[in-house]
Amino acid sequence: MTEVKAKKFLGQHFLTDDGIARRIVDSLSPESHSVIEIGPGMGVLTKFLIDRADTDFHVIEIDRESVAYLHDHYPSLHVIEGDFLRFDLSALFHESFAIIGNFPYNISSQILFRVFDCRQSVTEVVGMFQKEVAERVAAGPGSKTYGILSVLLSAFYDIEYLFTVHENVFNPPPKVKSAVIRLRRNGVQTLSCDEALFVRVVKAGFNQRRKTLRNALRSASLPVESVSVEVLAKRAEQLSTADFINLTKVIESCL
Numbered sequence: 001m002t003e004v005k006a007k008k009f010l011g012q013h014f015l016t017d018d019g020i021a022r023r024i025v026d027s028l029s030p031e032s033h034s035v036i037e038i039g040p041g042m043g044v045l046t047k048f049l050i051d052r053a054d055t056d057f058h059v060i061e062i063d064r065e066s067v068a069y070l071h072d073h074y075p076s077l078h079v080i081e082g083d084f085l086r087f088d089l090s091a092l093f094h095e096s097f098a099i100i101g102n103f104p105y106n107i108s109s110q111i112l113f114r115v116f117d118c119r120q121s122v123t124e125v126v127g128m129f130q131k132e133v134a135e136r137v138a139a140g141p142g143s144k145t146y147g148i149l150s151v152l153l154s155a156f157y158d159i160e161y162l163f164t165v166h167e168n169v170f171n172p173p174p175k176v177k178s179a180v181i182r183l184r185r186n187g188v189q190t191l192s193c194d195e196a197l198f199v200r201v202v203k204a205g206f207n208q209r210r211k212t213l214r215n216a217l218r219s220a221s222l223p224v225e226s227v228s229v230e231v232l233a234k235r236a237e238q239l240s241t242a243d244f245i246n247l248t249k250v251i252e253s254c255l
């Protein structure tokens, strides 16, 4: 693969507006003292993050050229050259930490599933996503955009849609609008149901979102034959996170 072609897969749209960059960085709560930025690129967010008082700050960037740029411009910055999706975060942080970034849009969902997996150590996420993804994550039950990530993440995070960002403040401009959201860990340590089963139930429900839950869960081989709760006649998008937790408990008792 040529260098140019390889770069196409990195989702590089550099933010050119310092005012928006500062607003993103200021959205991180002052209590977040350990922070990792994903995909700093040419450092538009990084330059404000470096100045944050009392912060153990690291960046991870996959693109060699951006890494070289960051080394040149910010010699004291700890830059990890690598793929965030493969990086072992526990090697960097022994306690909890926050994640920030204008994320590469092609791996947005994977980043968010990673956050869910690391929910015991990720206390906060402030991130720019493609607007549709941001809306989907922040959506509540009943809306068409509500989905797997909305349910899973809202079990452990308070999710806020902060603001929309126009495509013309990026170089090159993306084809879609962007938006910044914030996830803050709620007080829930563990769910009152089997968490792995909860994930299975939520995924199975939304994977066939036009079917009733009874049919969607049955085709995912979940034991719903003997379960007689009303919610099984509904579709996944009609259930809140609490409804999914209750449904999981009922299914659990049939296993």
Ligand code: SAH
Pocket (backbone or CB within 6 Å): 009, 010, 011, 012, 013, 014, 015, 016, 038, 039, 040, 041, 042, 043, 044, 045, 060, 061, 062, 063, 066, 082, 083, 084, 085, 101, 102, 103, 104, 105, 107
């Ligand atoms: N934060 C910068 C760049 C945003 S573009 C800005 O706002 O201008 C997204 C950045 O993520 C690019 O620099 C790209 O090289 C980087 N990137 C893409 N995939 C990555 C991955 N898997 N791990 C770490 N960084 C990645």
